[in-house]
Amino acid sequence: MQQVNEGLHDSFSRVYREEGYAYELLNARLFRNLTQKELSRRTGISPEEISRIEGGRRNPTVRMLKRLAEGLDMELRILLIPESADHCQTEAADQ
Secondary structure (H helix, E strand, O other), X not given: OHHHXXXXXXXXHHHHHHOHHHHXXXXXXXXXXXXXXXXXXHHOXXXXXXXXXXXXXXXXXXXXXXXXXXXXXXXXXXXXXXXXXXHHHHHHHHO
């Protein structure tokens, strides 16, 4: 049974690393003590869709992320951050 839990943990860890917005959305919703149904009422996005987004099974549009942020009384900010200089130099040396 422990192997199943470890597999589930690994799966969630991978999803949340790849889909940072999913973790942030879930965390913000839980911090505000909102259910998916309550967030759905605030945003007009179905609870099933919210579940898919939080689980990393759905890639939301920017418009959808904006609606979710507003429903959570938050501001949506999207940042494009350059990779570290060390990482860029390593890639250049590899080529």
